[in-house]
Amino acid sequence: MRVKPELAFDICWEVYRSAREVLEAKRGISSRNWKDSDKYLWRPDIRPRINEWMADFTLAGQAALDGPEWASRMVMFRLYYLGLAPYDRARHFLGLSEHGWVNWSEEIRRRCGKELLNRSMFPPRKYFRNGG
16 A cells, blocks of 8 residues: 655654754753753764654655745745744745635645655664664
């Protein structure tokens, strides 16, 4: 059974948001300021850590939205999906109507979802079990 890229993206984004919450709230590491992570340096491990998931999710999005024709979608991806800016603020910042937001969001979810599938990040349990 084939998984729709949009579903893969939605599930992977949920893992991203949870990983970010864990790093920021429970470990005191801000995903925006990695200078705070001195005591959480990388150590070899069989399974990838959640910070590696966040980095791979980010890289997949950047690869999917690479190119000048996708620059505006990249801004939305960084602002809303990575930065977790509230919907209303992000939409206002980008100057999008609700209809425009839906269109851009569907394009981002489809393109990024395909990239996540190509990178074997979906399903997430497979990613974590196989070491990324």
